[in-house]
Amino acid sequence: MTDACVEATGLTKYFESFKAVDHVSLRVPTGSIYGVLGPNGAGKTTSLRMMLGIIDPDEGTSRLFGGFKPQSVRHRIGYLPEERGLYPGMKAREAIAFMGALRGLDWTEGRRRAGDFMAELGLERVVDEKIRKMSKGMAQMVQLIGSIVHAPDLIVLDEPFSGLDPVNQERLETLVRRERDRGATILFSTHVMAHAERLCDRIAIIARSARRFEGTVDEARALLPMQVRYTPRDASGDVASALPADAVQRGADWLFSIEGDAVEPLLARITASGHGVAGLSITRPGLHDAFVHIVRQVDASFEADAAVDAIEESAA
C-alpha cells in the first residue's frame, strides 16, 4: 500500500447542535492528486480545516506525514482557503514573499520565486502592483502562488477553480499537474466535476456531512449502469422482448441501461431478434452523473428517514 500523506479517521465536528462533519475518513496517497467532492454545505471545507489543524475536531484524528501534530509540519504544507484573502495594501511580490515567509521561506528568496512564478503564469506586468488594483482572478492567482511558493510537500486547495476564467482554470490545472510531477501531494475540494475528472487520481464524495464514496474516478463512474440508445432497423413486432425490462421507447429509439458486463449478451440478443441495428450508442456515465446519483441517493435516504420519524412522532 502507498504511504499516506494525509490520513483522517472519523473526523466529526459539531457547530452547536448541527453535525457539520460526521465521521469522515480519508486516506490521501503520497504523490497523488486527490479530490474532495461534494455539494455546497456538505462539510468539505470543515473537513479540510480539521485535517490541517486550523480547527479541532470534536471526534476523530488526523495525521499529516504520519504525525498527529499538524503544527509541526506547517512548513511542508501549502494551503489556499476557500475564502480568498490578501492584504490589499501589499504588492503582489511582497504578498507572495510574506506567505512564503510564514512557512519558513527566506523573504528574499520568496520575492525571487514570486517573480518567476508570476512570469510563468503571464502575470509579470502586475508583479509590483498592489493587490487592491488587481482583478479578482489575478489576486486569486497571486494567492495560489503564495500557497506554493515555498515548494510544499502537501498542497491543499479549497475550491481553487471558483472565480477563475477558463484560461486561468487551464493554467491552474497545468500548475497542479506540475506540482504533482515535482513530487507534491495535492488535495483539493470542488463541486465542479470536470476538473476532478481531468485531474484526480482518487476522489472522495462528501454529502450531508459524511463521506459517501472513496475511490478512483473510474470506480465512481462504474457505480452507474451504462446508458444505451438503440434504434432498430425493423421496428415491427415485439422489439421490447429482446431488451432489458427498463427499456422505454422514445420515437424510433429505445432507451435503457445495462451493466458493464452485459454489452456482449445484449448485442447477441439484438442480433438474434432479427430487428437489425439502425443506430446504437452505449455511453459510459461521467463523474458528474455518478456524483448526482450518489447525492440524490443520500438526499432520498434522508427524506425517507425524516418521513418515518414524522409518522412515528404522530403515532406517539
Add this chain to the structure above:
Amino acid sequence: MSPVLRTIFVVARRDFLAIVATPTFLLFLLAPLFMIGMGALGGFGASQLADSARGAGRLVAIAGPDDVEALRAADARLRGALPGPRPAPLELRMAADGPDPVAVAQEKGRDTYAVMSGELASPRIVEREEGSRSGAYLALLAGEVLRDRAAGTVAAPRPRFESLKHGGTSIAAQQSMGFGAVFVIFLLTLLLAGQSVGMLAEEKGNKVIEILAAAAPLESVFLGKLLGLLGVAILFIAFWTAMAVGGGLIALTQVDPAALAEAGSAAAKAQAASAAIAVAPATGWPFFIAIGFCYFVMSFLLLGAIFLGVGAQAGTVREIQMLSLPITIFQVAMFSLCSGAASAPGSGLAKVAQIIPFSSPMAMAARAATDDARGVHLLALGWQAIWVALVIYLSVRLFRSGVLSGRSNWKFWKRGAKSVAAAADVAAHR
C-alpha cells in the same frame, strides 16, 4: 531561529510596516497634542499629590527624659506664635533608645526635614536642606527650653548644623515621580495599546486570518501583532523624545550667551543647593528609567493582549467601536487604582494594585520611585509576563473555538468559561 520566533518576527514586521508606511501614520504622530492636554491634567494631579504628601513631613528631636516634656511645651508655645507657615509637626524620641539622627532623617515613609540630638546647649541638627527653616526652628526650641530653665540670662545654644549628603530625597517628590510614572505609562498605553482592539479586524475583513491560522500557531500570530504595534509605539516615543531633545537644543542656541552664562551660574547654584536634597527616585535614575520602560512594555502587552483578544471577537467596525468604551473604562479604572497606590506607598491598596496583573506594571513603576528594593521588580516582570502569555492563550482559544469555527461572536463568554474549564481539566490530568 525557531519557527515560532520566525513567525512572530514575520507577522510583527508586516504589521509594523503596514502601519508606519502609510500617510495616516503622520496623523497618528500628532496625537501628542492630545497628550499635552492630558499632561496638564496629570501635572495638576501630581501637584495635588505632592501637596498632600508634603503635609506628612516632620521634625524630630532626640532628647533625654528631662528635656522631652520641656521641648513639647516649648513647641506648643512657639508653634502658634511664629509668623509664616507653621513648622512641620514635632516628633520626640528618647535619647536612651540611641537612635542615629542621620538614620532617622533618612527613614522611609515620611519626610523628615530636620533632626536634633545631643545636649540642648550645643545640639547637633541634621537638616535635609542646608540653612532650612526647620533646622532653625529646632535650634529655637533648644534655646527656649534653656531660657525657661535658667534663672537669669542664659547663653544662646550653639547648634552644629549638618546637611544630608544623600538619601534625603523628599518622599513627596518621590511620590510625585511615582505618580508621574503611573501617568506616563497609562497615557502611552491608552494612546498606543488601545489600537490593538481592531488589529484582527483587517485580517478577518480580508480573510487573511485563515492563511495565518493555517501557516503558523495563532499564539505567535497574536504575539507578532502585539510586537508589531509595540514597535510602532516605541518609534512614536523615540520620535517625540528626539523632538523634545532637539527642540531643547535649538532653544538653547537662541538664548543670548550672557544670559546663558548667567543662567548656567544660577543653575550651578541651584544644583549645589539641590545636591543635598538629591532629588531622585529611590532606586536611582538609571534603574528607574529602565524599569519604567520595562513596565511600559509589560503594560502595553497585557492591555494590548486583552484588547486584541476581545477585539478579535468583534465582527464589524460597529462592534469594535462598541468595545472601545468598556476597554477605556477598564484602563481608567486601572489608572485610578494605581494613582491611589502611588499616593500611599506600602499600603494595602498599593499591594493590591501591584498584584492585580493589569495594574501591576503601573503600580510597580510607582513603587520603584519610593522603594529602593530592586529584586522585587524581576518578580513582578515575571508575574506580568505569565499573564501576558495566559491572556494570549485564552484569546487564541476563544478565537479558534469561536470565530474560526464560524460560531456566534457574542457567545464568547460561554466559550471562555468552557476554555478555562478545559484548560483546568487538562492541567488536572497532567
